[in-house]
Amino acid sequence: MKAKLAVFASGNGTNFQAIDDAIVRGEIDASIELLVCDQPGAAVIERAKRAGVETLVLARRDFPTKKAFEEEIVHACQAHHVGYIFLAGYMRILGKAMLEAYPHRIVNIHPSLLPSFTGLDAIGQAFRKGVKITGITIHYVDEGMDTGPIIAQAAVPIKDDDTLEVLEARIHETEHALYPKTVAAILSRSSEVYQ
Numbered sequence: 001m002k003a004k005l006a007v008f009a010s011g012n013g014t015n016f017q018a019i020d021d022a023i024v025r026g027e028i029d030a031s032i033e034l035l036v037c038d039q040p041g042a043a044v045i046e047r048a049k050r051a052g053v054e055t056l057v058l059a060r061r062d063f064p065t066k067k068a069f070e071e072e073i074v075h076a077c078q079a080h081h082v083g084y085i086f087l088a089g090y091m092r093i094l095g096k097a098m099l100e101a102y103p104h105r106i107v108n109i110h111p112s113l114l115p116s117f118t119g120l121d122a123i124g125q126a127f128r129k130g131v132k133i134t135g136i137t138i139h140y141v142d143e144g145m146d147t148g149p150i151i152a153q154a155a156v157p158i159k160d161d162d163t164l165e166v167l168e169a170r171i172h173e174t175e176h177a178l179y180p181k182t183v184a185a186i187l188s189r190s191s192e193v194y195q
């Protein structure tokens, strides 16, 4: 049974694109049923439309509470029979409504070797700290900030003559290789569990 996914994103959407491209190449046995975006006008929305993926675009400010905002998203995911949610540059902290609706079924990609450099601007944090090796982490999402169980990591070197832009490009290239492979691995394990 082909897994039904939702991807949540707030920005450019290159990780959404990498996952969808892998699905099209037959490397992930799944379909992206919904792209959820909290930033009207974000480039990821156009990427999803070009890919034929349904979008749900909603602004937090249009809802009275975080709970109401998340309940709208949960209802849409359930209506699309979504079984797994993959965050791909989604810049909102998930609350109880999301986490309780999809326990151990929400995954995030973070551009550092957690637990180092949590939160926003992780690449800039590592660059300014002067570490020689940084990387990416794919982890389950829990109620903490970047504290969920780690699924996969990949190291990325910082070279002496790197600019921040060069490092960001190297990080994103590594993300676009690892995330699709990890999505496929998670779904294959999940199907093994439920077979």
Ligand SMILES: Nc1nc2c(c(=O)[nH]1)N[C@@H](CN(C=O)c1ccc(C(=O)N[C@@H](CCC(=O)O)C(=O)O)cc1)CN2
Pocket (backbone or CB within 6 Å): 087, 090, 091, 092, 093, 094, 095, 108, 109, 110, 118, 119, 120, 141, 142, 143, 144, 145, 146, 147, 148
């Ligand atoms: N419950 C969790 N939610 C999210 C996690 C997580 O581990 N647990 N990971 C994040 C992704 N992320 C870093 O990896 C991250 C996203 C957002 C923020 C943040 O401070 N957002 C602020 C501002 C949002 C805005 O103004 O647009 C906020 O939400 O208040 C930090 C780190 C995804 N969610």
Ligand SMILES: NCC(=O)N[C@@H]1O[C@H](COP(=O)([O-])[O-])[C@@H](O)[C@H]1O
Pocket (backbone or CB within 6 Å): 009, 010, 011, 012, 013, 014, 015, 016, 088, 089, 090, 109, 110, 111, 119, 120, 121, 122, 172, 175
């Ligand atoms: N704290 C979460 C975080 O920083 N996530 C990061 O946002 C970027 C989204 O890029 P994209 O929109 O091109 O996929 C990615 O580098 C991802 O690791």
